[in-house]
Amino acid sequence: MPPTKVKSAEIDTSPKRQPRSGGKPKGDATGKPRPLTRIQREKQDIILEAALEVFSLHGFRGATIDQIAEVAGMSKPNLLYYFPRKEEIHRRLISQLLVTWLAPLQEMDANGDPFPEIRSYIRRKLEMARDFPRESRLFANEMLQGAPRIIEMIEVDLKNLVDEKARVLLAWMDQGKIARRDPYHLIFSIWATTQHYADFDVQVRAVLGPARGGEGRFEDAAHYLEQLFLYGLTPRPNLKS
Amino acid sequence: MPPTKVKSAEIDTSPKRQPRSGGKPKGDATGKPRPLTRIQREKQDIILEAALEVFSLHGFRGATIDQIAEVAGMSKPNLLYYFPRKEEIHRRLISQLLVTWLAPLQEMDANGDPFPEIRSYIRRKLEMARDFPRESRLFANEMLQGAPRIIEMIEVDLKNLVDEKARVLLAWMDQGKIARRDPYHLIFSIWATTQHYADFDVQVRAVLGPARGGEGRFEDAAHYLEQLFLYGLTPRPNLKS
DNA sequence: CTAACATTTTTCCAACTGGTCAAAATTCTG
DNA sequence: CAGAATTTTGACCAGTTGGAAAAATGTTAG
Numbered sequence: 001m002p003p004t005k006v007k008s009a010e011i012d013t014s015p016k017r018q019p020r021s022g023g024k025p026k027g028d029a030t031g032k033p034r035p036l037t038r039i040q041r042e043k044q045d046i047i048l049e050a051a052l053e054v055f056s057l058h059g060f061r062g063a064t065i066d067q068i069a070e071v072a073g074m075s076k077p078n079l080l081y082y083f084p085r086k087e088e089i090h091r092r093l094i095s096q097l098l099v100t101w102l103a104p105l106q107e108m109d110a111n112g113d114p115f116p117e118i119r120s121y122i123r124r125k126l127e128m129a130r131d132f133p134r135e136s137r138l139f140a141n142e143m144l145q146g147a148p149r150i151i152e153m154i155e156v157d158l159k160n161l162v163d164e165k166a167r168v169l170l171a172w173m174d175q176g177k178i179a180r181r182d183p184y185h186l187i188f189s190i191w192a193t194t195q196h197y198a199d200f201d202v203q204v205r206a207v208l209g210p211a212r213g214g215e216g217r218f219e220d221a222a223h224y225l226e227q228l229f230l231y232g233l234t235p236r237p238n239l240k241s
Numbered sequence: 242m243p244p245t246k247v248k249s250a251e252i253d254t255s256p257k258r259q260p261r262s263g264g265k266p267k268g269d270a271t272g273k274p275r276p277l278t279r280i281q282r283e284k285q286d287i288i289l290e291a292a293l294e295v296f297s298l299h300g301f302r303g304a305t306i307d308q309i310a311e312v313a314g315m316s317k318p319n320l321l322y323y324f325p326r327k328e329e330i331h332r333r334l335i336s337q338l339l340v341t342w343l344a345p346l347q348e349m350d351a352n353g354d355p356f357p358e359i360r361s362y363i364r365r366k367l368e369m370a371r372d373f374p375r376e377s378r379l380f381a382n383e384m385l386q387g388a389p390r391i392i393e394m395i396e397v398d399l400k401n402l403v404d405e406k407a408r409v410l411l412a413w414m415d416q417g418k419i420a421r422r423d424p425y426h427l428i429f430s431i432w433a434t435t436q437h438y439a440d441f442d443v444q445v446r447a448v449l450g451p452a453r454g455g456e457g458r459f460e461d462a463a464h465y466l467e468q469l470f471l472y473g474l475t476p477r478p479n480l481k482s
Numbered sequence: 483c484t485a486a487c488a489t490t491t492t493t494c495c496a497a498c499t500g501g502t503c504a505a506a507a508t509t510c511t512g
Numbered sequence: 513c514a515g516a517a518t519t520t521t522g523a524c525c526a527g528t529t530g531g532a533a534a535a536a537t538g539t540t541a542g
Binding site for chain 1 (some may be wrong): 529
Binding site (some may be wrong): 115 | 297298299300301302303304356359378381382384385386387388392395396399400403417418419420421422423425426427429430432433434436437438440441443444445447448449450453461462464465466468469470471472473474475476477
């Protein structure tokens with residue numbers, strides 16, 4: 001359908017308005033950025049939500065602003081009014097994400113009992129894979145591409161946290177409370193096994209088939225992983241359940 | 242540097258050649274496609290190699306033909322002479338990949354001893370992560386995007402193979418040779434833990450740091466995973482080593 | 483109400499995208 | 513070597529991309 005807009009091509013005798021700003025606000029002469037308006041907060045949230053959807057599915061380069069704008073239900077220039085560049089949106093998503101992402105590990109308590117702590121950690125991670133699969137995929141996408149926009153955070157924040165928790169694990173091992181294993185690879189294997197259920201969800205569901213691929217798969221996975229990390233595959237005779 | 246090509250802009254008095262074919266060959270009037278020439282085989286390999294590099298890093302949508310052509314060291318139209326569409330290249334890579342990808346699991350022998358068989362499977366998978374990280378990432382990229390171009394193969398070939406091997410594992414469990422675990426999630430966890438070292442390589446290296454992030458990380462991983470799948474984290478008293 | 487600011491839309495653009503085409507260059511093959 | 517077939521190239525194209533500019537429309541404090 002052609003746009004058929006007439007666009008006031010006729011004579012316009014109304015008093016000419018002074019060209020009003022038209023630029024972006026976000027700061028007056030004083031230099032201090034003024035607080036976001038209600039609309040700004042709302043729209044930014046809508047955009048970030050839409051961007052998460054698109055970025056997590058196609059990666060940074062594969063995602064387009066038009067696509068994000070469409071999912072967000074607004075025009076591209078309107079979107080660009082809130083985030084002047086594509087990278088900006090992505091950066092915001094990623095840095096927001098990393099905080100959420102580290103939380104479960106952060107909660108692992110050095111003063112708790114090792115097995116319940118580790119089991120809880122696995123559960124929390126698995127719940128995140130279930131409840132925030134897009135965030136997981138966004139993260140995975142970034143990793144696959146060599147983490148160009150996130151590498152410093154990985155090398156500093158993430159590494160520091162893992163170093164700290166590795167020491168916790170080592171202490172538990174020294175006390176003979178858990179088997180002596182490489183704590184770094186232990187953490188890697190928890191990440192890998194849990195995030196797998198978000199990142200490779202299609203595969204998991206396809207392989208499990210309709211019968212077992214339903215929502216129950218997360219409970220099955222939780223139970224399996226618990227057993228794996230506790231006992232591995234060595235059969236233990238005389239075990240109830 | 243500007244190309245400075247003169248390109249014979251002068252008068253050309255040479256006898257005008259009849260416009261010769263110029264089209265693509267790949268079949269004559271008989272309809273049967275003739276075998277590939279040496280150049281065709283070579284160039285296709287170069288292109289596929291370059292495409293693997295680019296697709297594995299940016300995913301299908303994020304990769305561009307120009308990029309692939311540049312990595313392959315040829316012009317875009319030249320590349321398109323061998324693969325008339327972008328999708329064609331990707332499809333070839335993916336279907337090639339899946340064969341390689343399934344091989345390690347295929348080798349798991351129902352008549353072998355469970356633990357050596359499983360351990361070998363883990364090792365082979367880990368070696369693939371080490372030696373073919375781009376293939377792993379290509380696969381992961383496809384999965385993250387919902388496997389649009391591969392889903393049927395997953396649902397048929399992959400599922401059938403996993404079903405078959407799940408039965409093997411179940412038989413071993415029935416014989417009491419390994420602990421009773423969900424065989425599907427067992428396979429998932431082997432995939433996840435091993436592929437992690439290819440797909441999240443940046444993260445792994447960043448977290449391990451320069452000291453432990455070298456090539457030795459794969460040996461460490463292999464040893465750790467062996468222990469994990471064998472015994473889990475339960476400490477076992479009186480164990481040599 | 484209205485001026486000042488905030489938001490949205492329209493229009494536009496240059497670079498890039500996947501892909502075509504014919505001519506030119508090169509490589510077989512007898 | 514000639515002629516045919518194959519391979520490579522340069523010019524080009526239409527659609528998409530990220531983004532700029534400015535005009536049009538809303539909103540709100542005084």
